[in-house]
Amino acid sequence: xxxxxxxxxxxxLYLLPALFFIVLFTYYPFINxxxxxxxxxxxxxxxxEFVGFENYLRIFRDKEFLSAIKNTFIYVFTSVPISIFIALxxxxxxxxxxxxxxxxxxxxxxxxxxxxxxxxxxxQLIYNPSLGILNAFxxxxxxxxxxxxxxxxSISFISIWMNIGFNFLFLLAAVRAVPGDLxxxxxxxxxxxYRKTTNIILPIIxxxxxxxxxxxxxxxxxxSGLVIILSDGGRSGTASTMISYMYSQAVLAQNYNNGYxxxxxxxxxxxxxxxxxxxxxxxxxxxx
Amino acid sequence: MAGNLTVKLQKRMKSIAFQAFAIFxxxxxxxxxxxxxxxxxxxxxxxxxxPPTFIPKVWTxxxxxxxxxxxxxxxxxxxxxxxxxxxxxxxxxxxxxxxxAFSFFRFRGRNVLFMLCLGTIMIPSDxxxxxxxxxxxxxxxxxxxxxxxxxFCVAAMNIFMMRQHFLTxxxxxxxxxxxxxxxxxxxxxxxxxxxxxxxxxxxxxxSFISTWNTYLWPMLVTNKSLMRTVQLGVTMLNYxxxxxxxxxxxxxxxxxxxxVAVFLxxxxxxxxxxxxxxxxx
Numbered sequence: 001x002x003x004x005x006x007x008x009x010x011x012x013l014y015l016l017p018a019l020f021f022i023v024l025f026t027y028y029p030f031i032n033x034x035x036x037x038x039x040x041x042x043x044x045x046x047x048x049e050f051v052g053f054e055n056y057l058r059i060f061r062d063k064e065f066l067s068a069i070k071n072t073f074i075y076v077f078t079s080v081p082i083s084i085f086i087a088l089x090x091x092x093x094x095x096x097x098x099x100x101x102x103x104x105x106x107x108x109x110x111x112x113x114x115x116x117x118x119x120x121x122x123x124q125l126i127y128n129p130s131l132g133i134l135n136a137f138x139x140x141x142x143x144x145x146x147x148x149x150x151x152x153x154s155i156s157f158i159s160i161w162m163n164i165g166f167n168f169l170f171l172l173a174a175v176r177a178v179p180g181d182l183x184x185x186x187x188x189x190x191x192x193x194y195r196k197t198t199n200i201i202l203p204i205i206x207x208x209x210x211x212x213x214x215x216x217x218x219x220x221x222x223x224s225g226l227v228i229i230l231s232d233g234g235r236s237g238t239a240s241t242m243i244s245y246m247y248s249q250a251v252l253a254q255n256y257n258n259g260y261x262x263x264x265x266x267x268x269x270x271x272x273x274x275x276x277x278x279x280x281x282x283x284x285x286x287x288x
Numbered sequence: 289m290a291g292n293l294t295v296k297l298q299k300r301m302k303s304i305a306f307q308a309f310a311i312f313x314x315x316x317x318x319x320x321x322x323x324x325x326x327x328x329x330x331x332x333x334x335x336x337x338x339p340p341t342f343i344p345k346v347w348t349x350x351x352x353x354x355x356x357x358x359x360x361x362x363x364x365x366x367x368x369x370x371x372x373x374x375x376x377x378x379x380x381x382x383x384x385x386x387x388x389a390f391s392f393f394r395f396r397g398r399n400v401l402f403m404l405c406l407g408t409i410m411i412p413s414d415x416x417x418x419x420x421x422x423x424x425x426x427x428x429x430x431x432x433x434x435x436x437x438x439x440f441c442v443a444a445m446n447i448f449m450m451r452q453h454f455l456t457x458x459x460x461x462x463x464x465x466x467x468x469x470x471x472x473x474x475x476x477x478x479x480x481x482x483x484x485x486x487x488x489x490x491x492x493x494x495s496f497i498s499t500w501n502t503y504l505w506p507m508l509v510t511n512k513s514l515m516r517t518v519q520l521g522v523t524m525l526n527y528x529x530x531x532x533x534x535x536x537x538x539x540x541x542x543x544x545x546x547x548v549a550v551f552l553x554x555x556x557x558x559x560x561x562x563x564x565x566x567x568x569x
Contacts, residue, residue, distance in 0.1 A: 009466050010393045010472060011393035012395070014386065014388050014389035014393075016446060017386070017442075020312070021438075021441040022404070022444070024423070025420055025438065025439045025441075026408045026411055028419075029409075030415065030419075032419045033415065033418070033419050034414060037538070050379070062487065082343075090313070090317075092308055096304070097475050100307045100311065103314070103325075104307075104311050104313070106555060107311070108317060109555070110318060110321070110551065114544070115500070115502075115519055117503050117519040118540045118544055121522055121523060125327065125537065131335065133340050136340045166562075170562070173563060211421040218412065219538060226503060229523050243417075246414075251508060259418045263416070263417070263418060266414075266415060268506040281427060
């Protein structure tokens, strides 16, 4: 049976809307950004001349960008592990079902529904040196968001808090899937909670932990919203990340050269970091 | 017998103590949200007192009144609703059509195109932000709903999820429909979509929450206050006398309400959607 012309193109018609948006808003801009990072562009974003790797060489001499890379790494390496660790503790607490489990499960997961800007506003008040509850509680007089010794960690703490809910939901599902008879036989052998967790639960849930590490890495490397809201549009360089730097260069200063180049570097660093984590996968993650 | 009862009672007490502990931990985690709520009902004078207090002495709606009187928060809400509702609906259409093609048709280049779709997961939207902003600006779509929605119109994960779901769909049902003279598109509209309603709702809800909460993109493509979304509005409430925190917390509470409500109502659905392709209808 030969297909008619319509039958041949029919599936492509269904794909058209999705492919249109994918090409227009993901692949085209990506390729465009890569190409333009090798050119000089004016303040309208129009290409002037080919300069090879000059944009890259210049941006790596920019102290502000170097500190943005450093800051991004500090955010990632504090917020990703701590958030997953807290979520794991919560998942272990919520593991056994009780009459009120749906209440505290929902409480543990709720931070998932929070938005960057609302969290930024709430923590801005919590961190306020005189009116905020944090200094009152600790009996300190620290300017959490403006003292450059604390800014990074204060912002990182917000993103730890925001990510708890998402990580918790995945870890809870994983912890609950651990076979009961394995734990029971460990009980008979007299293993304590710590031994049970490290020897039985952790190896079994390691694929989920790995997924969460990769997922949070990829998202945290792109972190920018909190910084833009809480440290003056990312203009004050002390807390800026790669993406907030990209934003302030391209959008606020119309310096598209630095904007495109920073975007590509952020992409490459994230990509390499993900490759490295995948190479660890074989050693540390157990699939059954 | 009596010993058995005490053991039981002890077990019971232990369980109650444990549950109380778990709920206490839950309260600790939610402290920032509780703090925001309490401040939003506090009198401005009390917010200004040093050392700060946690519980309102007098409960008042004054801050909410200020927000409604001095800002166009209603309009911000409407903008966010249009952005989140609109782009989530478009996402469902684009993703389900694509997934329909990927799971019910055999054609040349199917795998390549599928990989092309999934490949977008590797490219973070922030990396392409600047170029997308230029595209929208060149198309004259700054300060329009279309411009705000454009980049959220398709999500590879949604295509993947729906395809996984469609693959579990019985082929015999499709053949039966075909024999009855039902064309492919009619099959999609009349049979496939209605029977996939659970997956569609999951996709819609998660996509609604994420677009409602989005910050950077709407900020780039709007500069008129009338077109601001609620996420932008809440960070831009500026009152002269430094008395900002009451209204800001009131506005934050209002912004949180829809997503928290949706989350509480549909937690099970959202979770099953997040757990990826293994969604069962």
